[in-house]
Amino acid sequence: MSDTHPTSLRPGGPSPSNTPRPESQSLPEDMQGRQQYAYGANQESQSGQQQSANYGSRFPSQIYAAQGPDFGVDTPGGSSSNHPNHPYGGNGGNDARSRSSTIGQSYPVTMDQSSQPSMPGAQPLFAQHSGQAAGMAGQSGSRPVSRHNPGGPSQAMNPSVLQPNFSSGQSTRPGTAGGTQSQSKSPFTTPVTSPPRSRPSQILLINPTSSTALTNTMLSSLRPILPPQLEVVGYTAHYPAPTATETTVDQALSTELVLRDLAKYATNNGETVQNFDALLVASFTQHPLINALRESYDVPVIGVMEGSLYVSRMLGARFGVLSTTNRHKIQTDDALHMSGLGHYFVGAEAVHMSPIEILASASQSQTGALPEEVSKRIAHAARALVSKGADTLVMGSESMSSLEVIRAAKDAIREEDGRRTINVVDCVEAGVMCLNALVGMGVPTSKKGVYRGERDGRRARGQNWL
Known part of the structure; x- marks a missing residue:
């Protein structure tokens, strides 16, 4: 996500400006002092900048004005967000240079010695600072004003260049309280999607009564809300199952009938019924069929009440x-x-x-x-x-x-x-949505305690019938 952050602006890096060193001109006294200071600093640090020319470049403020603060520009040494000294990348910003205001500071500028100018109107290079970006008249910003701009050297300079103590009002640096746009690092990651499945999940909706109308009503209400990759299959207990499970006797009778009937469709390993991923008992009671199915099969089993x-x-x-x-x-x-x-x-x-x-x-x-x-x-x-x-x-x-x-x-x-x-x-x-979550987690019914399989115990007692 670091690519979305504004490019780091560091004092002391080489300037992208290719403005040649000017010939001797008649300048005002205060101007000459500034010019000599800027070029003197450049000559003293030229050898060190040759080794670090690939880092710390300041980009023209026209790019910032045209593209806004949220853009990615590659420095000659690679992406600015991947630089070890980048405030949002590398080693976490421990070595990042200060991003505070640069009013009154001067920056050494690398000059191309092979291309001496013959420009009659070469302009003196003054110390750059956080002033008004080109193309953003009327707004104060924190990015340095570049002399290399389409407007030419004749473009009006920010008053704070000539007056170091000039105050331009509230800072609008991105990421600050006064900024127009927040450039803080986003806490959100890219979305994570599930890999494609070979088949959708299947849930068996068990109606322990003999009412087919009830099964159809439940399936009709589920149809609009079912998520993708989920199928629900209805099952209705056959006659003589009770038409409702209102009493304890109704629950006991329906449990015996459903258990015997579902055993005919159980898989060979006895883990489930016809490869269903989960079983849902549609009875808003403590129906004994729920625990009986948990003992008989390994897949998740719950009731609609739970x-x-x-x-x-x-x-x-x-x-x-x-x-x-x-x-x-x-x-x-x-x-x-x-x-x-x-x-x-x-x-x-x-x-x-x-x-x-x-x-x-x-x-x-x-x-x-x-x-x-x-x-x-x-x-x-x-x-x-x-x-x-x-x-x-x-x-x-x-x-x-x-x-x-x-x-x-x-x-x-x-x-x-x-x-x-x-x-x-x-x-x-x-009930369906809870089972769908359990299926997605891939957790079966625990078989260590109460829900341990009952088949081995029946065989040990010599009971070969269900």
Whole structure:
């Protein structure tokens, strides 16, 4: 990034000007003194400058005026930003010369001895300093004024050249408080992109119920937000799986059916199901299928409740959950406190509708809006959670992942001026995004402790059936 910094301006370097040494002329007394001082300094340091002619060059101020302070010019010895004495490069600026004002200083100028001038109007060379750059009339700057410019020697000189004590006002040197443009070193690097993948990541969305409509609703809500290189495949439990997982019995029955069915599609090494990179259980409960799949396979496995709760914890200080029924509200309260997130949980509010009723209301809506009664219940529960201090709301059911239900919750908590300062988290969307992050990290399920594979134990007991 050092190439974007202004070229270092150093006192004592050779001048790019090829103005020849003037013949003896009749000059004012103060002018002659300045001329003799400038050329005397040049003769004394000429031998040393021959060895360092490739470093410390000052560039014409016309280039600075035409291109602005953010340009890269190569010195005869290479890029100025790579020079060891460059204030932003090399050894970090420890050996960089002072960038302070140079008023009253004179700079030795290297003369080309092979090209003695025959110019009748050769001009005396006065000490250069930080004055008004060519082409930048009306602005004060910190770059030296070069005599080698398109305007010719007759160009008006800055008053501070003839009057060393002249003050030009506030400094506009780039990078200073009074500068017109900030030239500080950028803290940002160039973007880093991921290498191309041989195939996209694939997540299996497991619906432990036998409701195909629920699976289609979840996939429809995910389609607009899926990132590139990610595919989500839906799975619906077959009959006689329950149509909803509202009770403990429903959860136990669905777990047994899904485990047996997915075992038919497991890979030979038993690491996953049909080479899926991760498994997502679409049930906003502590479904036993989650831990059962973690024991059976190596790929990451989470539930929609886990993903949405962790996302809500990162987005706000307190969160609340919109539940379906009163039973579900109690289950959510217990699950939250058991997970250790009770301190950030303000509570759950039920809309007093079963997942099947909510799903039917969303699917029957032809105009894109929920029935008025359903909208009122969702709005009442959302506002009640906000009044308890929630700054993030979680849609606490996979049946609430439809766009119509989420829109109803968002509209209910808008400010009077139309702003929405409270987040509404879709549990299915949060689960998919969390799994996508785990897949990108390349971390499997740990098999050392509780989730150690169960196949060896069954074989040791002589149990050859699942």
